[in-house]
Amino acid sequence: SYCAPHCGACLxxxxxxxxxxxxxxxxxxxxxxxxxKEAIELYSKLDVNASACASCSAPCLxxxxLGVSIPERMRGxxxxxxxx
Numbered sequence: 001s002y003c004a005p006h007c008g009a010c011l012x013x014x015x016x017x018x019x020x021x022x023x024x025x026x027x028x029x030x031x032x033x034x035x036x037k038e039a040i041e042l043y044s045k046l047d048v049n050a051s052a053c054a055s056c057s058a059p060c061l062x063x064x065x066l067g068v069s070i071p072e073r074m075r076g077x078x079x080x081x082x083x084x
């Protein structure tokens with residue numbers, strides 16, 4: 001459910017250039033560290049966020065060597081971290 005530090009294997013798979021690793025790290029701050037306010041603030045500062053994942057065909061699926069279900073985790077992250 002989390003990204004391996006310094007991996008980046010999935011980053012080239014996103015046509016919208018969503019920083020997958022950053023989004024999932026912010027979700028980890030929210031869920032695992034209970035730093036909700038910090039996570040939301042950091043997420044709001046991203047140039048491109050996971051809202052792009054809602055209508056995407058998910059070319060990132062299967063690109064994580066750890067087996068993280070990127071599309072599912074990204075959509076959930078956007079729901080958790082969005083103020084709108």
